[in-house]
Each structure stands twice: as C-alpha cells, then as structure tokens.
Amino acid sequence: MNRIAPAFCLTLCLWVGGLPLNAQAQTNDNRQDVPKNDLQSNREAYQREDLELNIAYRKLMAQLQDNGKERLKSAQLAWLKFRDLQCEFERGSREGESLQSIQHKSCLAAATRQRTNELSAWLKDPNRP
Numbered sequence: 001m002n003r004i005a006p007a008f009c010l011t012l013c014l015w016v017g018g019l020p021l022n023a024q025a026q027t028n029d030n031r032q033d034v035p036k037n038d039l040q041s042n043r044e045a046y047q048r049e050d051l052e053l054n055i056a057y058r059k060l061m062a063q064l065q066d067n068g069k070e071r072l073k074s075a076q077l078a079w080l081k082f083r084d085l086q087c088e089f090e091r092g093s094r095e096g097e098s099l100q101s102i103q104h105k106s107c108l109a110a111a112t113r114q115r116t117n118e119l120s121a122w123l124k125d126p127n128r129p
Contacts, residue, residue, distance in 0.1 A: 039098065042105035049112040056119040063123065083111045 057076060061069055087107035091100045 046109040
C-alpha cells in the first residue's frame, strides 16, 4: 500500500498538470480553424453572389436589343476586370495569408452583390441610364 500511494499521487499530479497543456492545444487548434471556417464561409458567400449576378445578367441580356447586348457585355467584362483588380489590391494590403484570402473573398462577394443590385435596378427600369 505504501508503494501504491506515491505512484498514484505522482500519476495524478502528472495527469492534472497536463490538463492545461491539453486545453491550450485545443484552443490553438480551434483558433487555426477559425480562418479556415471564415474563408469557407466567404467562399460560399461569393459563390452565391456570383450565381445571383449571372441570373440578373442573363435576364437583362434577354431584355436588350443587339446593340444593348454588346454594350452590356463590354461593360460587364470591364467591370469584372475592375472588380478583380480592386479586390486583389485590397488583398495585398492585409497581413497574413489567411486574412488576405478571407478579405479577398469578402471583397469579391461584396462587389458582386453591388453589381447584381445595379443590374437588377436596370431590370426594373430599362430606361435607366
């Protein structure tokens, strides 16, 4: 019995002493997942916004005459280039690769949503400049 008690106490102390290390490791793992989750969330948001943009674009193209279709196509291609360059610029000013990717997808989603709203407004009022 005398030999078991010290061994038990030693085992218990090592186990209890190791708990904060385990908790810290779990906390660090969770923090690493946050940017991944944010990136995935922003990626999904961008994909949804892009789908909505394409729907609005197709509807508007269907309402336009040939000349209007060509102008919209040119404007849309120019806008896509602007959006991509703008978001790439914003991405470069952030620190950390994960934060850059999150910011980039967030920028793409926001700009795409804004463009969808513009195209949707033209759908409602075709006489709008």
